[in-house]
Every structure is written in C-alpha cells, then in structure tokens.
Amino acid sequence: MVLGAKVQHSPEIAIYFALACFCIAFPATAQDKPLADEKLLAATVGDEPIYVGDARRALKAIVGHREINPAALPTLKARALEEIVSRRLILAYARRTASGATDEQVDATVKELTSKLSAQGRSLGDLSPKGEITEDDLRRQVFWQLTWQKYIGRYVTEKRLESYFKAHHRDFDGTEVSVSHILLSPAEDDRADTWGKLIAQAKSIREAIISKKTTFAEAAKRHSNSPTAATGGKLGFIARQGAMAESFARAAFELQPGEVSRPVRTRFGVHLIRCEEIKPGQKKWTDIRDELETPLARELMKKIADLQRKHTEVKYTNNWPHVAPEESRK
Numbered sequence: 001m002v003l004g005a006k007v008q009h010s011p012e013i014a015i016y017f018a019l020a021c022f023c024i025a026f027p028a029t030a031q032d033k034p035l036a037d038e039k040l041l042a043a044t045v046g047d048e049p050i051y052v053g054d055a056r057r058a059l060k061a062i063v064g065h066r067e068i069n070p071a072a073l074p075t076l077k078a079r080a081l082e083e084i085v086s087r088r089l090i091l092a093y094a095r096r097t098a099s100g101a102t103d104e105q106v107d108a109t110v111k112e113l114t115s116k117l118s119a120q121g122r123s124l125g126d127l128s129p130k131g132e133i134t135e136d137d138l139r140r141q142v143f144w145q146l147t148w149q150k151y152i153g154r155y156v157t158e159k160r161l162e163s164y165f166k167a168h169h170r171d172f173d174g175t176e177v178s179v180s181h182i183l184l185s186p187a188e189d190d191r192a193d194t195w196g197k198l199i200a201q202a203k204s205i206r207e208a209i210i211s212k213k214t215t216f217a218e219a220a221k222r223h224s225n226s227p228t229a230a231t232g233g234k235l236g237f238i239a240r241q242g243a244m245a246e247s248f249a250r251a252a253f254e255l256q257p258g259e260v261s262r263p264v265r266t267r268f269g270v271h272l273i274r275c276e277e278i279k280p281g282q283k284k285w286t287d288i289r290d291e292l293e294t295p296l297a298r299e300l301m302k303k304i305a306d307l308q309r310k311h312t313e314v315k316y317t318n319n320w321p322h323v324a325p326e327e328s329r330k
Contacts, residue, residue, distance in 0.1 A: 042081055042320035045088035046312045055081045055320050072267055077321040085314055086305040087144065093308040094147045101146035109142045110135070155300045161292045164299070165285035170253050171240050172288050174281030179252050180233035182219055183226035185269040198270040202263035206272055209260055216260060216274045225269065237279060248273065 038053035059080035068076060094100030117123060124133055165172060182205065184198045205223055208214050214222075217232030224233055238244055240253050245266040255261060255275035264271045285292065316322040 037319065040319040041317050043085060043314065043316045043322065045085055045314050046092060048088055050081065050084050050088070052320050054084055058084050074321045078323045081316075081320055082323045086301050089305040089308040089312060089314070090151075090301065091144060091147070092312045093304050094143075096308070096311060099147075099150075101143050101150065105146055106139055106142050109146060110138055113138070113142075151304070152297055152300060156293055156296050160296060161289060162285050164292055164296050165288075168295070169285075170278075170281070172281075172285075172291060173283040174239075175253070176237040176239055176279040176281070177252050177255070177275055178237045178277040178279070179235050179255075180216060180220065180274045180276060181226065181228070181235055181248075182216070182224040182233050182272040183269050184223065184271075185225040195265065195270070199263045199265070202270045202272055206260055206262065209272075216272075219272075233274070234276070237277075 038051060038056075040052045041049055042052050042055045043050045055077065059077055062076060062080055062083075091100070114124065117126070124135060124138060169175070170177075182202070184202055186194045186198060201223075205219050209216050209219055220226075220229050220233030223229075226233065228234055238249065238252065240249055243249065244252070245268075247264055248266050248271060251261045251264045251271075252273050252275065255273065257275050257277060259275050261271075261273040264273060
C-alpha cells in the first residue's frame, strides 16, 4: 500500500494500521467468543465509547500468537486501549480541522470496493462471518485509512527520516552499550505493595550512589539479587534490540557513560542501570531506512493525539488497565 506520493511505505505499516482500523470500526466477529464483560465501558473519547471488547481485540492484534508473561499483561492491555484512544483522537482532529479525507474520496473508495465485491459475486456482509459489517462501518474504516494515508504521506518524508535517525541514531545504527545493573527481585508472594516497596528501595539506593555515599559496584554487591552482584553488577555490552527487556534497553540507551538510570521495572524485578561505555554503531540512515518508518509514524500519531486532547476529553474506567493521561503524553 502506498501511503503518500512522496514515500512508499513498508507493508508492516499498512498491516499495522489496517488492524487498528478494524478495532476502531468493526464490532466483534463470530470468531471472537463473546465474554460477559464485552460491553463494559473501558473509556470514552468525547462522546464515543470504547468497550472492553474493543480493547480485547486490539490486544489480540498486538500480541498475536506470542506467549506473554503474566507480569507484562497489564502494560500490554493499557497500550492496546491507548492505541484505540489515539486513533479516535486523530479522527476527532480530522473532523475538527477538516483536514481528513473528503466525502468524495470516501464515496469513490467505497464504490470501488463494493464494485469489486459485486464482480466476485459477493456483498459487504460476506466480509464478516456474521454479516454484521454495514456500509457505515465500511465508511468509517475508509475515512480512517484515507485520512491516515494523507497525514503520513505528508509527514514521513526523506528529510524527516534522516532527522529522526540523527536524533535516535543509537537505537538504530548498531551502537552497543556496556552496562552494570542492580536487580531488586520481588518476593514469591508478589503482593500488591511489593513493587512500590522495591521502587522506593531502588530510589534510595540511587540517591546514595548519586550523592557518593557508596559506589554503584558496592551497592550492587550489597543489594542486587542478580548473579552479577559479585562483579559489581557488570553485564557487559548489550544491543538496543533483542538482548534485554524493552524497558531495560530503552533506559540503558538513554544514558551517557557514568549516568545511573531511575528505577526500571521488568518481569524480573526493579533495576538500576549504569552506563559504563558506549561503542558507536556504523550504520547510516539509508542502511535502515525502512526500519525508521514505523517509529516515525508512531511519533506523528502521538503528536496529533496530544493536540486533540486539548479539545476532546478522554475518560477512563476501572474496567480495563489504562495509561494515565499525563503518562500518555511522555
């Protein structure tokens, strides 16, 4: 799919946002087993409801068939809901600014699709096992697709791809970072207040290190539950992708040599990370151009959603894990 005249985008972006459209526009299909909480309210964006069933299908699109650690599930659930919220905000922005697809463009696309279906002896209802997709559903999906193509075609340019790479080059150019860490592991009972206590303990240890009451290596030997404690927490060089949990790697690659991170949570516990050395990568932005498209598209999505939050109220319920509004803007 071509998402703009200037840049031909990778299939991953097209698939990613097509799945997101389905979560926005279409109800559950016969392949989804209805659960008792499907119609419980998860959030509202303006006057538009988002139900638990919507969030559950968005989660399924994100996770796929991967096996997920239970400790990571609340975060993934919150991310799934926030992605629907962001897309609803973008649609509201498009309507408010009259910058989205025109009625004529939507009409033409719907006509083309229905004509193709008719030529195949099929109807719109055949796209869903239960036949519940209406023309209004289709029009909402087409409006989203055309509108997002319009935005992303203007935003994801060669110049921005290069600028994004320069600003985040360590994440993409093959840079490796040598790190040490202190791991505070939760007790086996993992009570509700356990994580809060671990984070508080990590903050206290970090303060002692920053104020030079102790060294990172000494603190690691004294407090860390990691096998690396005996060597002062040294892990050696890690790559940005694949080697460590995402939250750990992201925090590590934001550090400069000698800096200590704030507490970082992974499924193993709460970490403090110290950057020891940086080994610069050699890749140029043109070497990994396609890899830059998705994060740049996400950047655009966040920018538009944040702009629209000033005009459209977002409310969350306790029926589904969610990201607090102030966190979603970080």
